[in-house]
Amino acid sequence: xxxxxxxxxxxxxxxxxxxxxxxxxxxxxxxxxxxxxxxxxxxxxxxxxxxxxxxxxxxxxxxxxxxxxxxxxxxxxxxxxxxxxxxxxxxxxxxxxxxxxxxxxxxxxxxxxxxxxxxxxxxxxxxxxxxxxxxxxxxxxxxxxxxxxxxxxxxxxxxxxxxxxxxxxxxxxxxxxxxxxxxxxxxxxxxxxxxxxxxxxxxxxxxxxxxxxxxxxxxxxxxxxxxxxxxxxxxxxxxxxxxxxxxxxxxxxxxxxxxxxxxxxxxxxxxxxxxxxxxxxxxxxxxxxxxxxxxxxxxxxxxx
Amino acid sequence: xxxxxxxxxxxxxxxxxxxxxxxxxxxxxxxxxxxxxxxxxxxxxxxxxxxxxxxxxxxxxxxxxxxxxxxxxxxxxxxxxxxxxxxxxxxxxxxxxxxxxxxxxxxxxxxxxxxxxxxxxxxxxxxxxxxxxxxxxxxxxxxxxxxxxxxxxxxxxxxxxxxxxxxxxxxxxxxxxxxxxxxxxxxxxxxxxxxxxxxxxxxxxxxxxxxxxxxxxxxxxxxxxxxxxxxxxxxxxxxxxxxxxxxxxxxxxxxxxxxxxxxxxxxxxxxxxxxxxxxxxxxxxxxxxxxxxxxxxxxxxxxxxxxxxxxxxxxxxxxxxxx
Amino acid sequence: xxxxxxxxxxxxxxxxxxxxxxxxxxxxxxxxxxxxxxxxxxxxxxxxxxxxxxxxxxxxxxxxxxxxxxxxxxxxxxxxxxxxxxxxxxxxxxxxxxxxxxxxxxxxxxxxxxxxxxxxxxxxxxxxxxxxxxxxxxxxxxxxxxxxxxxxxxxxxxxxxxxxxxxxxxxxxxxxxxxxxxxxxxxxxxxxxxxxxxxxxxxxxxxxxxxxxxxxxxxxxxxxxxxxxxxxxxxxxxxxxxxxxxxx
Numbered sequence: 001x002x003x004x005x006x007x008x009x010x011x012x013x014x015x016x017x018x019x020x021x022x023x024x025x026x027x028x029x030x031x032x033x034x035x036x037x038x039x040x041x042x043x044x045x046x047x048x049x050x051x052x053x054x055x056x057x058x059x060x061x062x063x064x065x066x067x068x069x070x071x072x073x074x075x076x077x078x079x080x081x082x083x084x085x086x087x088x089x090x091x092x093x094x095x096x097x098x099x100x101x102x103x104x105x106x107x108x109x110x111x112x113x114x115x116x117x118x119x120x121x122x123x124x125x126x127x128x129x130x131x132x133x134x135x136x137x138x139x140x141x142x143x144x145x146x147x148x149x150x151x152x153x154x155x156x157x158x159x160x161x162x163x164x165x166x167x168x169x170x171x172x173x174x175x176x177x178x179x180x181x182x183x184x185x186x187x188x189x190x191x192x193x194x195x196x197x198x199x200x201x202x203x204x205x206x207x208x209x210x211x212x213x214x215x216x217x218x219x220x221x222x223x224x225x226x227x228x229x230x231x232x233x234x235x236x237x238x239x240x241x242x243x244x245x246x247x248x249x250x251x252x253x254x255x256x257x258x259x260x261x262x263x264x265x266x267x268x269x270x271x272x273x274x275x276x277x278x279x280x281x282x283x284x285x286x287x288x289x290x291x292x293x294x295x296x297x298x299x300x301x302x303x304x
Numbered sequence: 305x306x307x308x309x310x311x312x313x314x315x316x317x318x319x320x321x322x323x324x325x326x327x328x329x330x331x332x333x334x335x336x337x338x339x340x341x342x343x344x345x346x347x348x349x350x351x352x353x354x355x356x357x358x359x360x361x362x363x364x365x366x367x368x369x370x371x372x373x374x375x376x377x378x379x380x381x382x383x384x385x386x387x388x389x390x391x392x393x394x395x396x397x398x399x400x401x402x403x404x405x406x407x408x409x410x411x412x413x414x415x416x417x418x419x420x421x422x423x424x425x426x427x428x429x430x431x432x433x434x435x436x437x438x439x440x441x442x443x444x445x446x447x448x449x450x451x452x453x454x455x456x457x458x459x460x461x462x463x464x465x466x467x468x469x470x471x472x473x474x475x476x477x478x479x480x481x482x483x484x485x486x487x488x489x490x491x492x493x494x495x496x497x498x499x500x501x502x503x504x505x506x507x508x509x510x511x512x513x514x515x516x517x518x519x520x521x522x523x524x525x526x527x528x529x530x531x532x533x534x535x536x537x538x539x540x541x542x543x544x545x546x547x548x549x550x551x552x553x554x555x556x557x558x559x560x561x562x563x564x565x566x567x568x569x570x571x572x573x574x575x576x577x578x579x580x581x582x583x584x585x586x587x588x589x590x591x592x593x594x595x596x597x598x599x600x601x602x603x604x605x606x607x608x609x610x611x612x613x614x615x616x617x618x619x620x621x622x623x624x625x626x627x
Numbered sequence: 628x629x630x631x632x633x634x635x636x637x638x639x640x641x642x643x644x645x646x647x648x649x650x651x652x653x654x655x656x657x658x659x660x661x662x663x664x665x666x667x668x669x670x671x672x673x674x675x676x677x678x679x680x681x682x683x684x685x686x687x688x689x690x691x692x693x694x695x696x697x698x699x700x701x702x703x704x705x706x707x708x709x710x711x712x713x714x715x716x717x718x719x720x721x722x723x724x725x726x727x728x729x730x731x732x733x734x735x736x737x738x739x740x741x742x743x744x745x746x747x748x749x750x751x752x753x754x755x756x757x758x759x760x761x762x763x764x765x766x767x768x769x770x771x772x773x774x775x776x777x778x779x780x781x782x783x784x785x786x787x788x789x790x791x792x793x794x795x796x797x798x799x800x801x802x803x804x805x806x807x808x809x810x811x812x813x814x815x816x817x818x819x820x821x822x823x824x825x826x827x828x829x830x831x832x833x834x835x836x837x838x839x840x841x842x843x844x845x846x847x848x849x850x851x852x853x854x855x856x857x858x859x860x861x862x863x864x865x866x867x868x869x870x871x872x873x874x875x
Contacts, residue, residue, distance in 0.1 A: 035428045085611055091363050091431060096567055097610035099560045104603030111597035220556060224439045227432035235428055278447035285440035289421055292433065296424040496744040498732055498751075505729050508718035515678065515716070516791065517704035517733035526739075 002136045007257040008250070009132075013142050015249025016149025020204035021222060022229045022241035023156055024197025030236030031169055032190055034086050037098035038078065039201055040223030041105040046071040046202025047214040048109060051118040060123035060210070067206035068199055075198020079191045087190075106216050115216065120209035145207045152200065153242060160238055169193065225252070228284050232291045234298025243299055248284045255283035310573075313621045317575045321481055325474040337473040338545070339589075343582045344480045345541045348487050350565040350577035352534030357563065358572030359495055360527045361507025363431045366418070366438025367562050370411040370532040372554025374539025376445065377407035379457040379549035386460050400463035400470075400479075400544075407540035408533040414441070415532025419525050426510075438559060445551040456550025463544055470544075480541050484578075487534050492574055494530070503527050564606055570618025579617050629692040631656045631795045631825040632677065637686035639672055646672040647683065648849035654795070656691075659826040661836045664846035665870060670829045671713070673846065674799050677827070678710050679703045691794060704733065709793025711784040713800040713829075717772045723783050724768040727755040730790035758790035759783075762816050778809035785816065795825045802832045814838055837861070845869065 025039045049070035054063035082101065086094045122141045129137035160166035168189055205218075212218070225248065233244025260276025267275065291299065324340040349371050356362040381403045384396030397403050422433045446454050462470050470476050494500050506513045506520035513520050543549045552558070561584065569580020587605070591598035613619070630653040639647040646669045654660040664670055675681035677688060679700040688696045695703055704710075717726050728751040732738055735750070745751060759765045762782040767775060775783065781801060788796055801817070802810045814835050820826065830836050836843060836857075843860045845852040847869045853860065860866055 029428060035431060082607065082611075089614075091428060092357060092563075092567065092571075093610045093614050095363060095365060095431060096563060096614075097607050099563070100603045100606030100608075100610060102560075102603070103599040103606065107597045107599030107601075107603055111600055224436055224556065228436050231425075231429055231432050231436065274447070274449060278444055281443040281447050282440045285436055288433070288436060292421050292424060297429070493742040493744070496746060497742055498738045498740045498745045498748070501725065501729060501732060501745045502738040505718050505721070508720055509716050511680075512712070512716040512718065512787075513729070514680075514700040515704055515710050515712070516730045516787065517701045518729075518738070519699070519701045523738065 002133070003257070005133060005136060006138065007253055009138060009142070009146070010257075011250040011253035012246075013146050013149070013249075014253055015246045016146055016153070017204050017208060018222075018226060018229050018249050019153055019242055019245035020149060020200045021226045022233070022245050023153075023238060024200045025226055026230050026233070026236055026238065026241045027169065027193055028083075028197050029230075031193055032083070032087055034083055035091055035094050035098070036083065037095060037223065038101035038105065039197070039226070040219030040221075041102050042071050042075055042078075042198045042201035042219075043205040043222055044109070044214075044216070044219035045074055045105065046205030047120075047209050047218065048113060048118070048205075049202070050206030050209050051120045051214045052113070054120050054209075055118070060121070063120070063209075064206055067202050067209075071202020071205065072195050072199040075201075076191055076195040078198070079194035083194060084187070084190070102220065105219075109216050117213035117215035119213055122210040141210060145211075148203070148207065152203070156238060165189075165192075225284065228288045230298075232288055232298060234300040237298070237300045240298055240300035247287065251287050252280075252284050255280040259283070309621055310618075313618075314575045317578055321484075321578075325477055328474070334473045337477050339585065341473065341477045341480050341545055343578070343585055344477070344484050345538050345545060346562075346565060346581040346585070347578040348480075348484050348541070349535050349538035350562050350569065350581050351484075351487060351491060351574075352531040352538070353562045354566045354571060354573070354577050355491060355494070355527055355531045355534075357566050359500065359507065360503050360524060362423075362524060362528070364422075364434045364528070364531075365431050365556070365559050365563070366434035366436075367531070367535055368554045368556070368558035369418070369438035369441045370415055370535035371539040371542065371558065371562075372445070372549070372551070373411045373414055373441065374407035374536030375543035375549040375553050376451070376457075376539075377410050377536070378403050378463065378540045378543040379459060380451060381406070382459045382461075382463070383451065383457055398461070398464055399467070400465045400540075403463055404537060404540045408536045411536025411539065412529050412533035415529045416525070419528030419532070423521055423524050423528065435556060435559065438554060439556060442551050442554050442556075445554070452550070454551060456548060456552070459543065459547040459549075462547060476545065480545075483537055483541060487537070488574055490530075490534075495574075499523060499526070564609075566616075567614065568609055568616050570616030570622070571614075573616075573618040573622070576616055576618035583617065629656075630654060630689075631658070631691060632827065633689040634677070635687045635689070637673070637676060637683050637688065639676060639681060639683050645849045647676065649686070650846070650849075650851050652844050652851055652854055654825060654827050656825055657822060659821070659828065659839055659841045661828045661830060661840035661843045662846055663830065663833070663836055663843060664852075667848075668846040669849035670846055671799070672849075674710075674797060674829055677797060678708065701733075704791065705736075707792070707794030708797065709788040709791040709795070710797040711781075711788050711799060711801055713803055715777075715780045715784055717780060717783060717787070719773045720771065722769050722771055723759065723764055723775065723779075723786075724752065724755055726772060726783060727758050727786050727790045728752060730758075730787045731755050734791055755790055758786040761789055761819075762786040763812070778805050778812070781805060781809070781813065782816070785813075789820075789824075793824060795827060796820075798826065798828045798830075800830055801828070802830055802835050810835060 021039065021043060025036065028034055028036050046067040050063040050067035053066035054060055082097060086097055126141040126144050128140050130140050130143060132138045160169055168184060229244040229248045230241060232247055233240025259280040260273050263272035263276045325337060328336045353364065353367045356364045381396045382398055384391045385398050418437045422430055425433060451457050465479060470479065502518055502523045506518065506523060510520055539553065565580035565584045566577050568583055569578065570576030587602065591601055632654040634650055634652050637647050637650040650673065662670055662673065672681060676683045679698055687694060690706060690708060695706065731751050731754045756765060756768060759768055762785050764779060764782050764786060767779060772780065785801060802813055805813065810832060817839055828839060840857055842854060842856055844854040845860060845866050852865055852869060853863055
């Protein structure tokens with residue numbers, strides 16, 4: 001029972017991290033029609049900026065703004081220099097161009113920082129445990145990550161549902177001309193949204209820093225999982241991104257924790273461990289396959 | 305006018321490929337033959353991807369999965385034979401004429417399943433889903449500790465070809481070149497056939513094709529399976545060339561590289577992917593010889609190709625308005 | 628004799644907007660039937676439902692007696708429902724001939740031939756050339772679509788639809804974007820089809836409609852206002868009100 005609660009919380013924490021990434025990616029696609037593979041790089045760059053700043057200044061509280069600033073600025077620069085030229089292009093060019101960006105960012109980190117993973121310390125303030133149930137301590141930092149993720153989700157919902165910026169975002173890529181006719185600076189809006197998405201990716205990256213190690217390749221791994229989230233939720237939909245993130249975050253965490261254990265009920269130990277490891281590493285893709293069979297456009301397809 | 309530029313360029317490519325074993329002693333011997341073999345094998349994979357990217361208009365971002373599966377069929381069949389452990393009652397095999405077709409079947413079957421699911425969607429969904437399923441297969445092989453997991457599998461020797469050992473690099477080159485020739489021949493006929501017309505028409509305007517009475521799903525799925533089988537053959541050859549297979553063969557970076565080769569060489573062309581594979585390897589060698597962090601240069605190069613030269617090298621050869 | 632096309636109570640809403648409002652009408656075999664209406668009357672939505680690209684919320688579509696309401700676009704096409712698009716939908720990197728040959732190929736149903744070259748296949752080319760000749764494009768057969776003029780592309784749209792040997796030809800604004808001369812030419816081509824093919828025509832060009840149609844249906848705000856012969860529709864005060872009264 002305690003293990004289940006703990007794993008549910010871990011799942012929730014992964015879900016909220018995935019949501020931060022999926023939200024930005026799905027917005028960029030929904031509004032600008034661009035598939036951005038380098039979104040994972042922004043996550044990595046946020047983590048690296050955070051880890052480097054933490055190592056230099058010795059404080060998580062300086063690392064956090066450093067990561068946000070780095071990811072946001074690099075994101076905005078990316079939009080201005082590259083992504084802007086891709087709006088009118090086909091998906092193939094977009095995939096290729098942003099693939100080139102990934103190689104560039106990975107190469108730059110390898111060159112400038114090195115291949116060895118970086119570690120980031122948990123901030124002192126959040127380093128303890130909270131007794132969330134009798135006999136069940138849970139790391140404070142992870143709870144804080146969840147709180148931030150939840151707050152961002154609420155904030156995003158507010159922005160999109162209630163503000164003028166949200167209205168413009170909801171107007172979507174199809175009604176671009178209409179929005180433009182209303183005298184809105186579309187180019188500026190795009191840079192803003194892209195920068196916002198980058199900021200969220202950087203936030204996710206720096207928050208994950210103290211939990212996992214910071215290394216090259218972390219971006220792509222999480223990017224592909226984020227794709228699964230978006231496919232499950234429905235491209236272009238924030239609500240879809242949220243539900244997809246929950247589903248995938250939980251499926252991944254719970255299957256990793258329990259699949260070998262459950263298989264041991266029927267199979268011999270070693271075999272159950274092997275099969276369980278394989279099964280849990282592909283669980284999210286199986287979930288995606290099922291969703292595809294039932295609802296090819298995801299659970300919450302954006303209106304077209 | 306006689307020869308047009310494309311035919312001429314194609315003949316030059318063929319002549320260069322045929323000349324490699326003869327010119328090799330002048331150029332650096334086996335190193336050059338092995339390098340050319342790599343080009344040829346990657347060209348098979350890239351050209352099979354072009355059937356989807358170019359002709360079919362289907363941006364598949366998981367093509368390395370079929371390449372890797374083909375490689376693992378060779379690896380696993382050899383592993384069971386060498387260790388004298390049967391697999392599903394089969395002793396395993398070391399004979400190319402058995403293992404390579406099997407590799408094509410396995411890759412084709414995976415492509416059938418993945419294609420059947422992925423082709424229910426289109427556009428950006430399709431890109432993400434093909435990538436995700438390829439990643440799934442990648443993780444399966446990482447988790448399969450029995451076959452080496454992350455570390456991969458080494459082959460004790462290359463496959464026998466019709467019972468003969470293939471130790472001479474030039475012989476293996478000719479075998480690979482024969483496979484490439486066969487794949488190109490099939491592609492050439494395929495593209496011009498009724499099936500090819502339906503596939504290309506669907507890439508050009510799906511709406512029109514539906515209004516004419518075409519259900520494009522079936523044609524696309526068939527193309528997906530054919531491309532998967534060819535990639536599987538390439539993977540089987542690659543495993544033989546390196547005498548090693550690992551999950552990296554099917555990683556997303558590989559898929560991306562195949563895409564780079566196709567586009568750099570030129571989409572929707574018979575010879576473009578060969579030129580692309582050659583250009584890719586030469587650039588890799590040239591850059592990695594200079595710096596360990598060659599991707600810092602190669603990444604922006606890929607970006608520039610995507611932005612400014614989306615028709616690739618073949619696009620320069622192809623005259624305007626030519627098919 | 629069964630009608631070529633019968634719509635019964637066809638209804639489609641987008642949100643609060645009733646794009647098609649309980650439309651019932653029929654197109655008789657060999658008739659040339661035009662649908663007119665002010666902008667936003669729901670003509671495109673109606674065409675979409677007839678060809679199968681849009682699913683109606685309610686109502687039923689019968690094609691020569693068969694209920695095709697749930698059929699896919701390709702299935703309707705193979706049953707003999709040919710169409711042209713308002714905004715040209717051609718394979719831009721194909722030659723004019725290949726575009727039409729695709730239509731022939733679809734009708735022949737032999738697209739699972741992998742190895743024989745389609746472009747030298749006489750059983751595809753002959754009917755395709757014939758269709759091109761019918762619309763006066765024979766001389767442009769080998770020209771790529773992206774090198775054709777706008778008017779020629781419209782003609783090619785028609786040729787592709789004709790090559791399907793359709794039992795019903797749905798033409799979505801065949802004159803759209805054409806100059807007077809090109810329109811004249813297209814009207815001539817369509818005139819020559821009289822009695823050979825049943826036609827449902829959506830068109831803005833009133834001269835064309837009155838020159839071509841045996842009967843005209845008027846659509847306003849998604850609903851059918853009236854159906855009648857050209858003279859009756861022309862003199863109908865309700866039609867005049869709809870066009871001039873600015874209620875649309």
